[in-house]
């Protein structure tokens with residue numbers, strides 16, 4: 001039996017450990033914007049730190065912040081939150097954070113990559129902790145605004161003050177995370193599960209499965225529009241049913257024909273070989289091989305990442321999706 005996770009909820013957590021502290025949010029992208037806005041709306045003192053004037057700077061200003069250069073934001077801060085891309089964090093740390101570290105400062109992460117793989121090695125006299133939202137940045141903001149919250153993982157790497165977990169939970173609360181729940185974890189568990197999850201199911205797996213079904217239907221001569229609704233658009237509705245009511249709830253909403261076909265054919269498509277591949281992906285993450293490969297790719301200017309984005313943009317799926325956008329938008333619930 002695996003151990004039972006410690007889960008914190010809103011009523012157990014206080015914002016006090018962060019009241020009066022100056023918080024620098026470095027980066028204003030997917031998570032940066034959501035964190036800066038949610039933390040500010042929760043009454044915390046937030047400054048946005050950015051490298052240069054540009055898109056993020058303008059967005060932060062449009063949202064009512066007065067962004068500062070990274071170095072200046074760090075100099076005035078008690079708590080520094082890293083919300084620039086994982087591959088950029090170590091450079092920002094070396095250039096702007098390390099030279100301005102004061103004993104008792106807090107370094108906060110939304111994902112454990114840089115600490116777990118030792119790309120950043122802070123001195124002993126600072127707190128290092130993590131609040132990792134289990135959802136994309138824009139959803140972290142959207143749920144918060146609508147009174148909810150995306151669940152988060154919390155972990156402590158260094159507890160110089162003795163109060164690191166209290167502060168991690170306070171951030172989780174300010175972010176809306178404890179409205180759902182904050183699960184205690186370690187940097188190792190968060191980093192490894194997050195990477196395996198996004199590679200094999202959330203980003204890689206789902207996209208490839210949708211593409212495989214869509215492209216096969218099109219190759220067989222079916223209309224791309226029909227294939228798009230079947231293999232891509234309807235997945236949201238099925239996943240929403242699972243999200244609301246679990247697998248049983250989803251199964252109760254589909255026909256017996258779909259249940260029987262799903263039970264028998266699903267296992268032939270996603271089979272032992274697929275599980276072996278998921279295990280292989282996990283091994284690459286656990287051994288550090290994936291991190292090594294990604295750091296090397298980033299060092300060469302991220303050619304694979306750029307090619308993937310270009311291919312996605314040009315793909316038949318995206319072209320058909322754009323063509324059907326009007327229909328999909330028209331059909332969306334209005335409230």
Ligand SMILES: NC(=O)c1ccc[n+]([C@@H]2O[C@H](COP(=O)([O-])OP(=O)(O)OC[C@H]3O[C@@H](n4cnc5c(N)ncnc54)[C@H](O)[C@@H]3O)[C@@H](O)[C@H]2O)c1
Pocket residue numbers: 027028029030031032050051056082083084085086088110111132133134135136137138
């Ligand atoms: N995207 C998500 O939904 C998500 C979910 C959970 C955790 N995380 C974690 O949150 C952290 C931030 O990820 P993100 O996806 O929000 O980042 P992002 O790619 O959206 O970050 C963009 C921000 O970083 C700045 N930036 C980009 N390149 C830079 C560079 N070279 N130098 C300086 N600044 C640069 C941009 O100006 C922008 O403000 C990461 O640790 C990531 O793993 C992200």
Ligand SMILES: CC(C)(O)[C@@H](O)C(=O)O
Pocket residue numbers: 134135136137194198202203
């Ligand atoms: C939103 C995800 C995929 O869960 C996150 O882990 C990320 O890296 O963007």
Ligand SMILES: [Mg+2]
Pocket residue numbers: 111194195198
């Ligand atoms: Mg991730």
Ligand SMILES: [Mg+2]
Pocket residue numbers: 133134135194198
């Ligand atoms: Mg994730």
